[in-house]
Structures are given as C-alpha cells and as structure tokens.
Amino acid sequence: MIDWTPTLPESGKPRYILIADAIAQDIRAGTLKPGDRLPPQRKLAGRLGVDFTTVSRAYAEAQSRGLLDSHVGRGTFVTASANGSTAPDPARAGEEDLSMNMPPEPTDPALLEKMREGLSYVGANLVSLLRYQSPIGSEKDKEAASTWLSMRGMVPRLERIAVTPGAHATMTAVLSTLCGAGDAVLCERITYPGLRNIARRLGIELVGLEMDESGILPDALEAAIRAHGPRALYLNPTLQNPTTLTMPTARRLEVSEVLNRHGLPLIEDDAYGFIPARAPAPLAVSAPDLTWHIGGLAKCIGAGLRLAYVVAPSARGAFNLAQALRATAVMPSPISAALATHWIEDGTAERIRRFIRTESAARQAIAAETLEGLKFTSDPNAFNIWLHLPKGSGRADLMGRMAGRHVGLMPSDVFTVSGAPDEHVRVCLGGSITREELQRGLLFMANSLQQEAWMG
Secondary structure: OOOOOOOOOOOOOOHHHHHHHHHHHHHHHOOOOOOOEOOOHHHHHHHHOOOHHHHHHHHHHHHHOOOEEEEOOOEEEEOOOOOOOOOOOHHHHOOOOOOOOOOEOOOOHHHHHHHHHHHHHHHHOHHHHOOOOOOOOOHHHHHHHHHHHHHHOOOOOHHHEEEEOOHHHHHHHHHHHHOOOOOEEEEEOEOOHHHHHHHHHHOOEEEEEOEEOOEEOHHHHHHHHHHHOOOEEEEOOOOOOOOOOOOOHHHHHHHHHHHHHHOOOEEEEOOOOOOOOOOOOOHHHHOOOOEEEEEEOHHHHHHHHOOEEEEOOOHHHHHHHHHHHHHHOOOOOHHHHHHHHHHHHHOHHHHHHHHHHHHHHHHHHHHHHHOOOOEEEOOOOOOEEEEEOOOOOOHHHHHHHOOOOOOOEEEHHHOEOOOOOOOEEEEEOOEOOOHHHHHHHHHHHHHHOOHHHOOO
C-alpha cells in the first residue's frame, strides 16, 4: 500500500471531486502508478480531516473515470490502464443530466476494457467514417441491427430496417410524415415527456388514454379513435416510463386488434424492451403493417451513441423515413453506428445488456428495502420507481428538499397528458451514482417524507 495523502487546493468544488482530481493528477505525474494500492477510505479520511463518505464518494468518482479498481477484501488499486495519456478528462467525466431516466453505468473493469477495444476498430476505419453516408445506415449496420432486433422476436427484411440518430429524431421524423399541425395523436394518459415536447413543437394535439395496470384500455382506444380521428397511436408498452408497467401479451393482442380494424398507425417506443430476459413480443409482431417499431439503444447500451434500430411498416415507409431524417438530422453518426455494430458482433453489447439487467435488479432491491412502507410501482428490470407520495407530502416540497442530491427526480406534471397531475414522482436509480450513494439518497428521501421531518 502506498503512503499517499493528497493536498487539496482551496476551491469551490466539492471535496470528493478535489480528491478524485488529485488522484488523476498524481497518476499523470507518476506519483501514483498502475497497481498501487490506495490507503483505506477511513484512514485517508482521518488524514484529511473529512467524513468517511467524502472519501468513499471520491474513490467511486475516480473509479467511474477508469482510474481505480476496487476489490472487496483487498482494497482499492490504480488501474493497469491508468496513465497520463489515457486517463479520462475530468471536464467530461462529470457531465450528467439527472432529468433523464438513465441505466446504471458499467463498472466491471473487464467489461470496460472490452468496450474500449471497440474504439480500436473505429480508429482503424476513422477516415471513411467521417464521410457523409446513408440517412438510415449502411448494409453492415443494418445487418447488426437485424441481429439485435431478433432478440425481440423480429426478423424483418433489411429494406424495412433503418439505423437512425436516436429515438427522439426518429419519433420527430415519423410524426412529421404522418401528421400535420392540429392533428391528434393518441398516447397513454401518463406518458414519456419527450413525446409531449416533440408534439408541442410540431403543433400536434396529444390525447391521453385511460390506463390500468396492464396499459391503455382497449375500449378507451376504440372510443378515442371514433371521437378524435387520430393520425397515430404512441405507446411505450414495456417497462413504461415512468410507471414501470409492462403491457401483458393478452392486452397487446387486444390493442393490436383495434389498430388493425381501424388501420391506425402505431409508434412503438421499445426503449426498455431489450432489458428483460423475456419481455412480451412487441406489438409490431401482431400489427406489422401498421407499426413503426423504435428500438433505441440509449437504455440498453448507452445514450451517448444516439442510435436507434427502427423497423418500418414497409420498405416504402423506410424510404419516407430516410427522406424525413435527411431533412432534419442528415444521418446517424457513422462512428457511433460502427462502434455499436462492432459491439454487437463481438458480444460486448450483450454483456452490457446483462450488466444493466443485473445491476438494475440490485438497485431495485435497495429501493425496496430503503423505502419500505412507502407506496410505489417498480420492476426488477426498471431503472426507476414511480413513487406515490404519502398524504400530507407534496411533489414540489420533495423536489426542493432533494435539490443537490445525486438522485434524479421528476414530478408527475411532466408526464401527465390529461387530467390534473397527482402526487407522484419518478425516482431514477441509475446513472453514475454508486449503490452506497443511492442508498443514502433514498434514505434521506424516505426520512424527508415523514411528516415530523418538516420543521422551520
């Protein structure tokens, strides 16, 4: 074990960031070398005169930057790959949008090294990947997309597959081809806020449908079609954001029957459908000629790729999508597409998916234990819970109380399409936050919801 004690400068940064920055700086300077064992957290906390949790958080931050490896019973070590040329840029390591529902981030050193290997493949093809290319992906990337989509029971012809620059860009493009300003689109009463934002900008009227624990009600769908003459239906049927509910097979077949009878197009946002080991088949299987199936990679591999694998209702539909994407986003990033394709081909993508599934289950267990006695919906494969606030508590008060915490909260207001928002809050369990920090944050939240905790 190296006898290491950093000197922390006077700065407005949090102390845990200063400690992580000191680790990075001393690695670059050669003071810390690959394989060096850092002092135990409590020992370093005593030397620096800070809380144990500050050092724990600093080590977790340094680990997220790829600088450290932690081994239970052995200690914390400088990684074998940590050096001045490969250490992550601290200015980038801290970027995180807590308003988004993020998956847990990989921490396994072997998996991270495998992910980095994919960049060598990208680097070897860098010049050609910097060219303008197809607005819906190359043949090679479509073949990888087909392999990935087969996990959801779909094997469409390649001419129906599009590789696109993310689910948002795809939804915007599809809606722009199906709708005009003033047209109606149906969706869940509690739905993904990204759809609300897109619809607002396109001048589309969203009509929220009543739901139960199985998803939208087929009778409500039938009535809304007759009353509003909608141009499309949007659904997020697997691990729905924010409720975490999954529409069972029987309900999917009922909804598909209504769609097929009326010929109503469906935009199926399957962002979370690739996480469970066995999720119900997409509605695209039972209504293939009407469904735009969007398999975004943000939740099952990584949002920074900004990619989605889309199955259009027909080859003509894929052509129309290509024209809309060319006008709005030009094309998906060939660099991102090449990396995703390589990860699918060498098994790295599947390892990431399995990690996210396993880690999500562990975090859901932490939430169930820490929030015992509170009412919320959840699923072992979900990245969030949908928390119903106890009587006497308000979402605005809780949001204020949790400000500055590393737990992402979003109130029901942003998800509610019809009716008054109720006292629900989406609580994200993923992102860069560690299990230990998550447990502390959830405990603080649980204590804040005790009526006697609010004092002037």
